[in-house]
Amino acid sequence: MKAISVFCGANFNGDPKLLKAIHELADVMCEKEITLVFGGGRVGVMGLIADAVLERGGNAIGIIPQFLMDKEVGHSGLTELIITENMHQRKQKMADLSDGVITLPGGFGTMEEFFEVLTWLQLGLHNNPIGLLNVDGFYNPLLGQIDLMVEKKFLKPFNRELVLSHHDPRTLFGLMENFDSNPDDVWFKDRNLT
Structure with missing residues (x-):
């Protein structure tokens, strides 16, 4: 993996455990020379992870839609800042530049991404790995909901395994580096839900 998209909140709740996880994630990314690709904002968790990577000498590429730049929330000190026309282009560009995704705690936008x-x-x-950095059990309810999707036969167990999760950034990276999944061509067929 040469570049990882980090999905995260435009707010920061002041949680010291989350701040510690942000710095640990930046440590691992810079040790492995992995470029950060993120939403381009200078605020919230977005700004914190970008600053942490940059402070360690790493590269941070921000991708932000024009309407957010107009609100003056873009990060001005990045390795590169790419401005898109809209949110859809932003997400596509982030995906195009990345070899995987790590999702930190966040709100609606983070979940949507x-x-x-x-x-x-x-x-x-x-076929890129997708990880949840489950800081202090933040994603336990979401993982429980995903497990319920399997139990109620809306999601196949095979596809449940696509969601990698761990509370430790280094361990999560290990899971992502070992990820190997072929898509299930019959994900939509009821007979294969068991």
């Missing part, structure tokens, strides 16, 4: 690239993986549109 996570589920879109996860759906693309399920459909076979890419």
Whole structure:
């Protein structure tokens, strides 16, 4: 993996455990010479992860739509800042530049990005690993919901395994580096849900 997209919140709740995880993630990315690809903002968790990577001498590529640049939330000190016309182009460009995704705690936008690239993986549109950095159990309820999808036969166990998760950034990277999945061509057939 040469570049990782990090999906995360434009807010930061002040949680010291989250801040520690951000710095640990930046450590691992810079040790492995992995470029950060992110939403391009200077605010919230987005700004914190970008600053942490840059402070360690790493590369950070931000991708931000014009309307957010107009609101003056773009990060001005990045290795590269790419401005798109809209949110859809932003997500596509992030996917195009990345070899995987790590999702940190965030809100609606973070979840929307996570589920879109996860759906693309399920459909076979890419084969990149997708990880949840489960800081302090933040994603436990979401993982429980995904497990319920399997139990209620809306999701196959095979596709449940597409979601990698760990609370430790280094361990999560290990899971991602060992990820190997071929898309399930019959994901939509009921008879294969068991």
